[in-house]
Amino acid sequence: MNALDDVEIERVVLGQILMDAMALEGVLNLFSEQLFTSYKTTIVARAILALNANNEKIDLITVGNWIKRELHLESDQYFEKGTLVSHYLMELTMLVGTTTNIDTHVKILYEKYLYRKLNETGQKFSKLAETGTEDIFDLIEANREALDTMVGNIKQVTETRMDNIVRQRVANYEKRDNTGVSGVKTGLKDLDAATGGWQNTDFIVLAGRPSMGKSALALHFLKSAAMNATPTALFSLEMSKEQLVDRLIASETEIPLDYLSHKKLSEWQLQTITQKVGKVYDLPIYIDDTAGLTVGFLRAKVKRMVRKYGIKMVIIDYLQLMSGEQKGNREQEISSISRGIKKLAKECNIPIIALAQLSRSVETRGGDKKPMLSDLRESGAIENDADLVMFVYRPEYYGFEQDADGLSTKGLAQVIIAKHRNGSLDTINANFIGKYQTFCDLGSIAELSGNKAVANETPTHNYRMPFSDSFLDEEEPF
Numbered sequence: 223m224n225a226l227d228d229v230e231i232e233r234v235v236l237g238q239i240l241m242d243a244m245a246l247e248g249v250l251n252l253f254s255e256q257l258f259t260s261y262k263t264t265i266v267a268r269a270i271l272a273l274n275a276n277n278e279k280i281d282l283i284t285v286g287n288w289i290k291r292e293l294h295l296e297s298d299q300y301f302e303k304g305t306l307v308s309h310y311l312m313e314l315t316m317l318v319g320t321t322t323n324i325d326t327h328v329k330i331l332y333e334k335y336l337y338r339k340l341n342e343t344g345q346k347f348s349k350l351a352e353t354g355t356e357d358i359f360d361l362i363e364a365n366r367e368a369l370d371t372m373v374g375n376i377k378q379v380t381e382t383r384m385d386n387i388v389r390q391r392v393a394n395y396e397k398r399d400n401t402g403v404s405g406v407k408t409g410l411k412d413l414d415a416a417t418g419g420w421q422n423t424d425f426i427v428l429a430g431r432p433s434m435g436k437s438a439l440a441l442h443f444l445k446s447a448a449m450n451a452t453p454t455a456l457f458s459l460e461m462s463k464e465q466l467v468d469r470l471i472a473s474e475t476e477i478p479l480d481y482l483s484h485k486k487l488s489e490w491q492l493q494t495i496t497q498k499v500g501k502v503y504d505l506p507i508y509i510d511d512t513a514g515l516t517v518g519f520l521r522a523k524v525k526r527m528v529r530k531y532g533i534k535m536v537i538i539d540y541l542q543l544m545s546g547e548q549k550g551n552r553e554q555e556i557s558s559i560s561r562g563i564k565k566l567a568k569e570c571n572i573p574i575i576a577l578a579q580l581s582r583s584v585e586t587r588g589g590d591k592k593p594m595l596s597d598l599r600e601s602g603a604i605e606n607d608a609d610l611v612m613f614v615y616r617p618e619y620y621g622f623e624q625d626a627d628g629l630s631t632k633g634l635a636q637v638i639i640a641k642h643r644n645g646s647l648d649t650i651n652a653n654f655i656g657k658y659q660t661f662c663d664l665g666s667i668a669e670l671s672g673n674k675a676v677a678n679e680t681p682t683h684n685y686r687m688p689f690s691d692s693f694l695d696e697e698e699p700f
Contacts, residue, residue: 226338227259230317231327236266237314238324243280246270249328257331259338262310265289282311343368363518406535406573409446411663413637416648417610420447420535420573424644425564425607427541429578429598430614431585435635436577437461438659439614440537441469443575447535448505454535455508455527457520459543463509470502471495473660480657508533516545517562521569528570538563540577541604557603564607578604580613591620595640611641616654635661 239246246253255271258264269288273280286307289295295307347365350356405419420426420443430436437460447454458466465483472479475498477491487495508531510523520538527533538544544559560576567574580597593613598604605611615638617631625631635654639647653662 226341227334228330229260229263231330232258232260232263232267233314234317235324235327235331236263236270237316237318238327239270239280240282240285240311240315241318245324246274246280249325250274252328252332257328257335265292266311266314268292282308282315286311340369363516363522366522367518406447406452407450409442410637410650410652410661412650412652416639416650417642417645420575421609421644422571422573423568424573424609425560425567426573426575426610426612427578427598427604427608428575428612428614429580429593431580431593433619434614434616435654435656435659435661436614437539438469438473438654439635439637439661440539440575440577441466441473441659442661444507444537445470445473445502445505448507449501451506452534453506453508453532454537455510455524455531455533456537456539457515457523458509458511458539459513459515460539461511463511466509466511467502469659471499472658474498474502476658478657479659506531514543514545517559517566520544521562521566524566524570528572533570534572536572536574538574538576540579542579553603560603560607564609590617590622592638593640605641608641609643610639610645613638613640 255264255267258267266285269285270280273284273288278284289307347361350361403414403419405421407419408414408417428436428440444454444456456466468482469479472482475494477494481487481491508527524536541559563574563576578598580593584591584593584597592615595605595611615636617625617634622631633653633655635652637650637652651664653664
């Protein structure tokens with residue numbers, strides 16, 4: 223055997239199929255014309271695949287007749303180098319002792335096919351690299367795509383017996399805790415109850431208008447996952463890694479974000495950071511702030527992080543800043559991006575949360591200005607591909623000081639589940655503290671701050687714990 227081909231094994235495989243056509247069924251996921259390197263074996267493989275595609279019988283006679291028709295032979299003429307078609311097919315069957323090891327033989331042929339493709343790809347990109355005229359990052363991306371396509375062409379067997387699927391699902395049910403959360407915890411109890419946590423293979427869209435707090439909510443999801451020992455990656459196309467870390471530290475230390483970003487910090491604030499930053503320091507969070515990220519680069523980076531760090535969730539901030547591989551109008555580009563993200567979530571078996579901007583139609587619309595699916599910019603593909611679409615909505619931002627029941631909306635944030643492929647639609651109420659860029663469950667402001675004075679106040683709302691402006695404006699520890 224040499225590294226690139228083995229005609230004898232090619233002949234044996236074809237002989238096995240001619241002897242017993244049922245042998246093809248066990249290797250059909252790998253069997254293709256590309257596995258064969260000689261003229262005669264390639265023609266025979268082509269005949270077998272054509273007959274199988276038409277649900278026709280495969281044997282010496284049917285394969286021989288197909289070859290004669292394909293080569294326009296009037297009778298049993300010479301196939302190649304003086305060999306009659308019928309004689310050549312008979313020779314193939316004479317090489318066969320048994321068909322039980324055909325899967326091993328086909329795997330050998332497939333490996334050799336991959337060697338040939340790898341050699342071909344390597345030579346192509348080696349020549350391009352030698353010229354020194356190609357953009358290096360474009361060349362690397364094209365090389366990666368070629369390798370992905372080569373491996374991705376393997377036709378995997380996807381059918382699974384019902385008993386195996388049921389067994390897996392029952393095992394999944396038994397693993398759930400008493401909260402019913404089966405996926406990655408969101409960090410908001412009501413949202414966990416509505417979704418069961420972020421589920422593997424799901425493409426989740428978190429959308430909102432600017433200043434609604436969607437980046438802060440995404441960081442809340444990020445920190446919650448990491449604090450529950452779920453390694454998580456954040457791809458930020460808008461903010462730098464330093465800005466993101468400032469927000470995480472603000473939410474953990476309760477020091478206003480503007481102090482961390484550009485104001486002079488007092489001695490007690492520095493002490494607070496030193497005491498509390500350890501909780502953030504050790505979290506399994508990986509941040510990539512590469513600008514202009516393409517779907518191809520995202521795929522390569524995520525797969526490497528999954529292998530190297532065991533990443534189990536990805537957050538992208540935000541989708542419309544990515545570049546698509548399918549060029550054309552913006553809607554087509556967004557369509558290729560959303561499809562690519564959904565495909566990546568399935569390939570890596572992880573949830574991927576992508577932030578998205580809403581159009582200005584929200585601002586010009588009357589009423590309560592709650593967002594709708596149609597407000598998603600270039601919404602068609604995003605809405606179709608996403609398993610879950612959520613909107614962040616803060617009535618206070620639009621000047622609505624009371625809700626329909628006459629209760630204060632101060633600090634109220636709503637997570638509106640507008641699409642849920644595997645569950646029901648819902649609206650989740652939460653608290654948002656803008657100066658700390660943090661979210662928390664309703665009624666947990668006192669727990670978040672440790673403010674005893676606030677904790678001792680009597681709630682005036684059936685689902686919301688009030689908090690005072692003096693608490694939010696306080697610059698010294700209690």
